[in-house]
Amino acid sequence: MIEKLTMKTNTEHCDARETLEKTSLYKTPQRIAVLDTLISSSVPLSVNDILKKICTQQKINKVTVYRILTSFKGKGIVREIETARGISYYEISCHHNPVHAHFSCRHCGMLVCLDPLTVSQTWEWFTRPRNFTIDHITITMTGTCHQCEGTLNCNSTADVVNNT
Amino acid sequence: MIEKLTMKTNTEHCDARETLEKTSLYKTPQRIAVLDTLISSSVPLSVNDILKKICTQQKINKVTVYRILTSFKGKGIVREIETARGISYYEISCHHNPVHAHFSCRHCGMLVCLDPLTVSQTWEWFTRPRNFTIDHITITMTGTCHQCEGTLNCNSTADVVNNT
DNA sequence: AAGTATTTGCAATTAAGTTGCATTCATGAT
DNA sequence: ATCATGAATGCAACTTAATTGCAAATACTT
Numbered sequence: 053m054i055e056k057l058t059m060k061t062n063t064e065h066c067d068a069r070e071t072l073e074k075t076s077l078y079k080t081p082q083r084i085a086v087l088d089t090l091i092s093s094s095v096p097l098s099v100n101d102i103l104k105k106i107c108t109q110q111k112i113n114k115v116t117v118y119r120i121l122t123s124f125k126g127k128g129i130v131r132e133i134e135t136a137r138g139i140s141y142y143e144i145s146c147h148h149n150p151v152h153a154h155f156s157c158r159h160c161g162m163l164v165c166l167d168p169l170t171v172s173q174t175w176e177w178f179t180r181p182r183n184f185t186i187d188h189i190t191i192t193m194t195g196t197c198h199q200c201e202g203t204l205n206c207n208s209t210a211d212v213v214n215n216t
Numbered sequence: 217m218i219e220k221l222t223m224k225t226n227t228e229h230c231d232a233r234e235t236l237e238k239t240s241l242y243k244t245p246q247r248i249a250v251l252d253t254l255i256s257s258s259v260p261l262s263v264n265d266i267l268k269k270i271c272t273q274q275k276i277n278k279v280t281v282y283r284i285l286t287s288f289k290g291k292g293i294v295r296e297i298e299t300a301r302g303i304s305y306y307e308i309s310c311h312h313n314p315v316h317a318h319f320s321c322r323h324c325g326m327l328v329c330l331d332p333l334t335v336s337q338t339w340e341w342f343t344r345p346r347n348f349t350i351d352h353i354t355i356t357m358t359g360t361c362h363q364c365e366g367t368l369n370c371n372s373t374a375d376v377v378n379n380t
Numbered sequence: 381a382a383g384t385a386t387t388t389g390c391a392a393t394t395a396a397g398t399t400g401c402a403t404t405c406a407t408g409a410t
Numbered sequence: 411a412t413c414a415t416g417a418a419t420g421c422a423a424c425t426t427a428a429t430t431g432c433a434a435a436t437a438c439t440t
Contacts, residue, residue, distance in 0.1 A: 078405085078406055078407075078417065078418065079406075079407095080405075080406070080417095080418065080419080082418080082419070083418090098396095099396080099397085100395095100396090111420090112419090112420095113419065113420045113421075114396095114397090114420095115397090115398080115399090115419080115420070115421080116418080116419055116420070118396095118397065118398080119418080119419080120418090120419095123418095131352075132352070133354065133356070134298070134299075134300045134302070134354050134356070135298075135356055135358075136298045136356060136358040138298070138302030138303075138395095138396070138397095138427070138428080139302075139395090139396070140396085140397090151353075153355040153356070153357065154355070154356050154357070155356070155357045155358075155359070155361075156356050156357070156358050157358075157359065157360060157361035157363075157364055158358050158359065158360065159360060159361070159364040160361065160363065160364050162361050162363075162364075164361075166357075184359055184360060184361045184362055184365070185359045185360045185365065186357045186358070186359040187358065187359045187360070188295075188296070188357070188358040188359065189315070189355070189356075189357050189358075190297065190298050190354060190355070190356045190357075190358065191317040191318070191353070191354070191355050192297070192298070192299055192300060192317070192318050192319070192320050192353075192354045193317065193318070193319045193320070193330075193350045193352070193353050193354075194299075194300040194319075194320050194321075194322050194350070194351065194352040194353075194354065195319070195321065195322065195348055195349045195350040195351045195352065196321060196322065196323060196348060196349045196351070197319075197321035197323070197324065197326050197328075197348045198348055199321075199324065199326075200321055200323040200324055242386060242387065242436085242437055242438070243437075243438095244386090244387065244388080244436075244437070246387085246388070247387090262427095263427080263428085264427090275389090276388090276389095277388065277389050277390075278389095278427095278428090279388080279389070279390080279428090279429080279430090280387080280388055280389070282427095282428065282429080283387080283388080284387095287387095302396070302397080302426090302427070302428095303426095303427070304427085304428090381440105382439100382440090383438105383439090383440090384437105384438090384439085384440105385436105385437095385438085385439100386435105386436080386437075386438085387434105387435080387436070387437080388433105388434085388435070388436080389432105389433090389434080389435090390431105390432095390433090390434100391430105391431095391432100392429105392430085392431090393428105393429075393430075393431100394427100394428085394429070394430090395426100395427090395428090395429100396425100396426090396427085396428105397424105397425085397426090397427105398423105398424080398425070398426100399422105399423085399424075399425095400421105400422095400423090400424100401420105401421095401422100402419105402420090402421090403418105403419080403420080403421100404417105404418080404419065404420090405416105405417085405418070405419080406415105406416095406417075406418085407414105407415090407416090407417090408413105408414095408415095408416105409412105409413085409414085409415100410411105410412085410413075410414095
């Protein structure tokens, strides 16, 4: 109950098996479990969250979850939210759940979905008093740089350059 | 040479000893070295970057750098940029270097500073063809949630909630 | 110069995420 | 229905960013 803005994912409309069929991914029990977990969740989940939810019903390995999420990302089934604490969270990517920003508590790691906002809503949102304190905004665009697009083997250089 | 937009930090105007004095932080050789390194850098640096640059001149421990950066963050001397790979980068926070977005290559980790943009510039920027491929935009606001503000000892719960 | 609170260094630890390889399994052809 | 095969999984070990506790060293105050 942190904000009045509402953000319903409505992912109940999505079907795990159907999605795997469409994206030509093998329908393994593990993939179905991970996808079902994400579909039925109203909030983004970390790998540990997913493991905890699934392990009560079936056996699944941490590495498998990582690999499943990687394949889901590749197919555009899920979005990854990288938080300030270096832990990734995952949410279903469908037309019922458009891209939006998140608030993450740097103390307990709690992650809050924020509504997609128009410009006027954004102003209203930022100026409204609320009961959490934002002290940092991270906007990072991730992708492939020119050099890596060409060579695709600069995996460990970690150079930093300016765009001047 | 990735973008035509220019983004000069101009932090040469800043003085390490003066900054430490102003913020009432002990002027230790380690703090001066870390601050000098950040002031003279035109790009954000990781802890490893900072270590590599300093260790040629003086002995300094990794943990010390982490703690120095934490104290600098607390005083508002530096900003932390959390990247998609879970590695934090640090840049001087002064009026010559206003808040801006970053592009980070998910393959080599390269970090690019993007200009602070107006709304019209943003449109122009996003629609312009460029030589890196953005496949993901992370916008995360970090801070302290209501619960942690009250108790300040929920450090390991990592709950996730929605803002509905 | 002495006392004190702060800072540093070291060693050990935590935890997210990755890699290699052997085993198991889903799928499509027979 | 069975089989062959490429794909997915599980396990163990590893990598690495970041943190913690504590003793030793150091910067500031008087």
